Amino acid sequence: MNNPFDQVIDRKNTHSIKWDGLPELFGEDDLIPMWVADMDFKAPKEVVQAVTQRATHGIYGYEGDYQGYVQAFSSWLEKQFAWSVDGELIRHSPGVVLGLVISIRALTEPGERIVIQPPVYTPFFKVVSDNDRVIVENPLILEDGHFTMNFKELEEIFKSGVKTMILCSPHNPVGRVWTKEELNNLARLVTQYEVTLLADEIWSDLIFKGHQHTPIASLSPEIAQRTLTFMGPSKTFNVAGFYLANIIIPNETFRRRFTAQIKALSLEQLNLFGIVAGEAAYKHGEEWLNNLMNYLEGNVEYVIARLATVAPQIKVFRPEGTYVLWLDCRSLGIPYDQLNQFFVKNAGLALTDGQIFGSGGQGFQRMNIGCPRALIEEALEGIEKALKTLDS
Ligand SMILES: Cc1ncc(COP(=O)(O)O)c(C=O)c1O
Incomplete structure (x- = not known):
């Protein structure tokens, strides 16, 4: 594996609200969590080293x-x-x-x-x-x-x-x-x-x-x-x-x-x-941050390209910064207050419901793409599958 950001790290049972909070917050455990804004990447190695060294002091x-x-x-x-x-x-x-x-x-x-x-x-x-x-x-x-x-x-x-x-x-x-x-x-x-x-x-x-x-x-x-x-x-x-x-x-x-x-x-x-x-x-951390932004850019491109083919009804706003994507799902024809659960139940995805961001958020979902590409691919497969349930 060449790119460290590709590494999928198990975060379950690490006191992570993003992963361990799923059953309580979304009613299911087996979801890809793309909600709260933290990333599924290790901090820069110099950070891990500094924290480890200080922890070892005891x-x-x-x-x-x-x-x-x-x-x-x-x-x-x-x-x-x-x-x-x-x-x-x-x-x-x-x-x-x-x-x-x-x-x-x-x-x-x-x-x-x-x-x-x-x-x-x-x-x-x-x-x-x-x-x-x-x-x-x-x-x-x-x-x-x-x-x-x-x-x-x-x-x-x-x-x-x-x-x-x-x-x-x-x-x-x-x-x-x-x-x-x-x-x-x-x-x-x-x-x-x-x-x-x-x-x-x-x-x-x-x-x-x-x-x-x-x-x-x-x-x-x-x-x-x-x-x-x-x-x-x-x-x-x-x-x-x-x-x-x-x-x-x-x-x-x-x-x-x-x-x-x-x-x-x-x-x-x-x-x-x-x-x-x-x-x-x-x-x-500067070099790590530059590499992170390149990786996130790849995630953005991937989601935009895949959604354009498998879910053209969902409109994505290309972000200029952050690692969250704002998805306009208003054309899906799903009542806005059921959208979030639609993605939970049919796509296996935990997104952030746009409604909680106030006026203008209705009919939108926020997707956190701060994770390895493999999870993004899985998420997009979930969305493709979920949208098929709408056609049938
Ligand atoms: C705009 C904004 N402010 C603040 C925070 C959280 O900051 P903190 O964890 O330092 O309270 C977030 C986290 O998503 C955020 O998006």
Whole structure:
């Protein structure tokens, strides 16, 4: 076997929600799990080595020094995005989602309105409403098979007094990597209306050829002052189980308030294995990431080509980044609330139901292609078989 990403690794009984959670979440065990966003690939070997070496030490006391990790992350930002960020501006949380919650609690009041752009990552709804804030939706526009932001409506929303926005960049689940021009438009509005922007850029490293991620806060000092940027090694290097995210907060007041919440919650210390894995990943993971993106590109091409022949009714949006595919299944003629179970029962596939991403998600399914090609082939066979049941 030449390509390490081709290796099928048994993840059952490894405390993996993606694999071990199937019976509880989908009602069956024997499915190909293509739902939650982690990948069925080993992390870069340097990460495995660093974690193994630290594990072998045998003493796992409280963490107390993560400067090496912060420096490695800063260097990564400089190299990947030509973005110079002083380590002093970086804060951390056990995951991006918790970081969003902390930011919302630190920077907004109960009852305040927060704008999000569905169809979008489901926890965005939860982090707002579970914290007694109010969701305002600015749905993406789908035109000629292409998703864009509705700037006109967004300006109206800002004019109405909404002061906080959660941006998904790149955008899960539709796979858009926002262009510099789009981000400049957004930055102009955010600055003009003095909005606080929570920029979830967790997918920023998973970009396909021909596209470029721009951290919105890197566009100008003005937008940097209005933005908290959420990143981390979890998606990029497949280490989500270590629960570690980085939040870049150039604005001194925002940073002070965020830090006060972190202290109030006693979250100052980081996960020991998270910083060990993260430092190794940011220092040594670039070649692995390039190889990963080439492999994922092959998966994308394969799915697009196979679906075009075996299931032309399903329309795929070619992703510009991420490792999820947004499948438009509206032409299958299956009631939208039965679609997900249709794939479970007839194709042996656990996909993410588009409905959970909010407005615009009805009739869609999200497919995680972060797995060996052999699983993708099996999944496509399942879909082919399932569609035959519709004809008969
Ligand atoms: C947009 C987005 N933000 C955040 C996360 C999760 O981040 P974390 O595991 O660090 O909370 C995901 C995972 O799929 C995601 O798609």
